[in-house]
Amino acid sequence: MSKKYLFISSLLMSLTACQSSQAEQPQDATLTRINAGVITELQQAIQSAKGGALVTLADDVFTKSAVLLIDHGTGKGPDGLPIMGAHSIPSEKFVLQKAGEQCLLYYPKKERRIPLPNVECEVN
Amino acid sequence: MFKSNKLAQATFFIFSSLYLTACGGGSSLDSDTDTVTPPPANSSTVWTAGTFAPSSEFKDQCAVPRTGNDPFNENQPYPDTAGSEFTEKMWLRSWSDETYLWYDEIEDNNPDNFSSVAAYYDQLKTFQTTDSGANKDNFHFSQPTEDFFKESQSGVVSGYGINWAFLSNTPPRVLRIAYLEDGSPAANAGLQRGDTILSADNVSINDNTEAGIEILNEVLFNPTAGSTHNLKLRSNDGTEKSINVVAGNITQTPVQNVNTLITENGTKVGYMQFNSHISIAQPELINAVNKFKTDMIDELVIDFRYNGGGVLALSAQLAYMVAGPANSRGFDYYQTIRNDKQPNDTPFPFIDFEIDYSTFQATNNTLPDLNFSKVYVLSTEGTCSASEAFINGLKGINAEVILIGDKTCGKPYGFNPTHNCATTYFTIQFSGVNEQGFGEYSDGLRPTPTPQFDADVQGCLAADDFNHQLGDKNEGLLSTALFHIENNRCPISTQTAKIKQPNISVNALADTGLPLVPKQPLYKENMDLTRPTPTKGDSDE
Numbered sequence: 001m002s003k004k005y006l007f008i009s010s011l012l013m014s015l016t017a018c019q020s021s022q023a024e025q026p027q028d029a030t031l032t033r034i035n036a037g038v039i040t041e042l043q044q045a046i047q048s049a050k051g052g053a054l055v056t057l058a059d060d061v062f063t064k065s066a067v068l069l070i071d072h073g074t075g076k077g078p079d080g081l082p083i084m085g086a087h088s089i090p091s092e093k094f095v096l097q098k099a100g101e102q103c104l105l106y107y108p109k110k111e112r113r114i115p116l117p118n119v120e121c122e123v124n
Numbered sequence: 125m126f127k128s129n130k131l132a133q134a135t136f137f138i139f140s141s142l143y144l145t146a147c148g149g150g151s152s153l154d155s156d157t158d159t160v161t162p163p164p165a166n167s168s169t170v171w172t173a174g175t176f177a178p179s180s181e182f183k184d185q186c187a188v189p190r191t192g193n194d195p196f197n198e199n200q201p202y203p204d205t206a207g208s209e210f211t212e213k214m215w216l217r218s219w220s221d222e223t224y225l226w227y228d229e230i231e232d233n234n235p236d237n238f239s240s241v242a243a244y245y246d247q248l249k250t251f252q253t254t255d256s257g258a259n260k261d262n263f264h265f266s267q268p269t270e271d272f273f274k275e276s277q278s279g280v281v282s283g284y285g286i287n288w289a290f291l292s293n294t295p296p297r298v299l300r301i302a303y304l305e306d307g308s309p310a311a312n313a314g315l316q317r318g319d320t321i322l323s324a325d326n327v328s329i330n331d332n333t334e335a336g337i338e339i340l341n342e343v344l345f346n347p348t349a350g351s352t353h354n355l356k357l358r359s360n361d362g363t364e365k366s367i368n369v370v371a372g373n374i375t376q377t378p379v380q381n382v383n384t385l386i387t388e389n390g391t392k393v394g395y396m397q398f399n400s401h402i403s404i405a406q407p408e409l410i411n412a413v414n415k416f417k418t419d420m421i422d423e424l425v426i427d428f429r430y431n432g433g434g435v436l437a438l439s440a441q442l443a444y445m446v447a448g449p450a451n452s453r454g455f456d457y458y459q460t461i462r463n464d465k466q467p468n469d470t471p472f473p474f475i476d477f478e479i480d481y482s483t484f485q486a487t488n489n490t491l492p493d494l495n496f497s498k499v500y501v502l503s504t505e506g507t508c509s510a511s512e513a514f515i516n517g518l519k520g521i522n523a524e525v526i527l528i529g530d531k532t533c534g535k536p537y538g539f540n541p542t543h544n545c546a547t548t549y550f551t552i553q554f555s556g557v558n559e560q561g562f563g564e565y566s567d568g569l570r571p572t573p574t575p576q577f578d579a580d581v582q583g584c585l586a587a588d589d590f591n592h593q594l595g596d597k598n599e600g601l602l603s604t605a606l607f608h609i610e611n612n613r614c615p616i617s618t619q620t621a622k623i624k625q626p627n628i629s630v631n632a633l634a635d636t637g638l639p640l641v642p643k644q645p646l647y648k649e650n651m652d653l654t655r656p657t658p659t660k661g662d663s664d665e
Contacts, residue, residue: 071402091481
């Protein structure tokens with residue numbers, strides 16, 4: 001009896017733990033509120049993840065898609081025309097995610113997740 | 125196809141790795157301190173005409189070496205060591221001799237005769253001309269490395285979402301709206317293609333003072349995000365409108381106006397406007413092709429008139445989606461040709477799989493295709509680089525490309541940006557040819573009903589028509605294409621049409637008065653040759 005009870009209890013506990021773990025599993029998300037402060041927080045999170053300068057983001061970043069690709073910036077030659085040529089640096093990818101109530105910025109390249117405490121988002 | 129595709133993917137992997145090795149963002153030093161190390165001893169510190177030491181002997185020997193760590197290279201120490209302007213010039217000289225496509229056309233002038241590194245670099249190129257008399261090399265640039273590494277979200281531009289066409293860039297100036305980004309402030313304000321700008325913040329478009337030009341440049345091309353400005357414009361129907369519009373950081377819509385048109389004789393024609401080869405265009409192109417498949421189109425018109433280029437892999441994907449496996453199997457899309465001191469890369473194939481552009485790895489998703497052996501391309505002088513590669517790549521497999529519009533810009537060249545002493549240099553290092561070995565179209569690919577020369581493409585001359593919206597069957601280029609589809613010839617009226625396309629630099633030089641200087645994103649008029657690599661776990665089959 002006690003062995004059987006112990007087994008069932010263990011099974012239930014493990015199922016509960018599994019369910020809890022699944023609930024906390026980060027899932028792709030989009031922003032529910034966007035303003036200058038949110039964009040600044042995202043820019044700073046991106047910079048802390050990959051280094052470099054602050055990145056220019058669209059006014060509607062992460063509102064239509066959970067995925068963000070970052071390319072090289074702009075620059076012009078002496079004739080006023082753009083000069084970008086062949087280069088070997090791929091776009092950087094970031095993914096907005098939500099785990100529990102927490103929004104996160106996921107940087108797959110380094111498998112880092114950066115909490116975004118002042119950002120509101122919802123799972124897609 | 126699957127098997128050969130796997131081979132192609134493996135090839136990508138190998139050469140992408142090489143490419144990354146050759147062109148990585150920076151080099152590392154053994155030291156992690158801020159001290160500047162002396163240059164390595166070398167025996168080539170004197171210029172001797174015609175004698176070139178390896179560029180590696182002068183690399184990173186800088187007149188003003190940077191100290192500290194490089195935020196764009198994993199915070200590794202800067203590679204700079206103490207050098208001089210002479211060592212920087214000597215590096216440029218040797219590097220150009222090693223990699224410049226026409227290195228044997230560079231005059232080996234004494235570096236000491238030039239007052240600066242920049243002045244010396246400016247003449248490290250060919251000064252020969254093409255058959256048309258144009259400069260052979262119009263793409264010789266440098267910029268601060270910090271600027272090169274500045275980044276922005278893919279497909280984001282600052283402003284109102286207006287793409288201007290410069291019909292005249294000096295007084296009397298004529299700037300009209302070429303197209304708008306979907307959902308942008310300008311689109312939401314009711315502006316339309318064809319609208320002509322009259323003034324910006326009450327400065328006339330014809331103002332020719334330095335102060336006026338400065339305001340026009342800022343308000344029209346480089347407004348601060350969040351700032352509000354007044355634009356006065358005249359619509360195509362002659363009415364004038366004044367709007368206050370707030371600038372922002374706008375997401376581009378690289379694929380627009382995807383539609384299936386039906387001609388009078390019942391032909392189903394797929395049309396799409398493809399503005400730039402940027403990574404975010406991939407799903408939109410796939411959606412467009414899927415729609416055309418569902419609609420069972422008979423003909424396809426792709427509007428490249430404002431597409432200045434970008435990622436070559438994307439154009440190879442689009443070419444595959446048009447031609448399909450039956451027409452492209454086993455053929456090369458693009459082959460780089462370098463100088464005789466450099467090994468050539470493995471040819472670029474027609475790409476039949478989706479790419480993760482954050483890693484340039486192939487995914488397991490295959491692309492849809494139309495299996496067409498014929499495609500109509502709408503072009504102007506703004507059709508450049510990767511867009512030209514699309515035309516040339518398809519011609520290389522004997523697909524019938526009908527070119528409607530003006531001749532293209534003529535940029536079959538590319539370069540690997542190379543960093544030295546806080547400057548990034550762009551010198552032409554390769555040209556690209558198609559399956560048949562053709563790639564000499566530096567004067568542009570020219571539409572003509574009677575092709576005679578290699579750079580001639582079957583088609584019709586026609587003028588960009590700002591009086592109609594893009595995708596409108598009555599718009600000049602599209603209507604010409606539709607006429608050709610129905611009659612297999614050009615309409616008489618377009619065969620003698622005089623074209624005046626908005627070419628900013630040409631107009632700025634040719635006319636009198638002060639030109640406006642627009643800000644453009646980097647990928648316009650250029651080609652990014654980054655190659656996709658196979659998915660993890662793929663084998664070399």
